[in-house]
Amino acid sequence: MENTSPLNPGDDAPAGTPGTGEDVCPICHGSGQVEQDGDNVSCANCGGTGMVIEGIGGG
Numbered sequence: 089m090e091n092t093s094p095l096n097p098g099d100d101a102p103a104g105t106p107g108t109g110e111d112v113c114p115i116c117h118g119s120g121q122v123e124q125d126g127d128n129v130s131c132a133n134c135g136g137t138g139m140v141i142e143g144i145g146g147g
């Protein structure tokens with residue numbers, strides 16, 4: 089199973105990792121884009137997906 093996507097900075101773990109789930113990116117709030125110097129650019133935290141992988145409970 090080498091078909092995993094590279095992790096984005098906002099991801100805690102690869103997608104599908106037990107105990108984790110998708111959550112709305114706290115940086116762009118799910119839009120996948122952030123405003124930078126007056127322009128909308130792809131959100132670096134989630135890689136433009138608007139979603140991040142986060143641990144559920146624990147931690």
Ligand SMILES: [Zn+2]
Binds near residue numbers: 131132138139
């Ligand atoms: Zn984002």
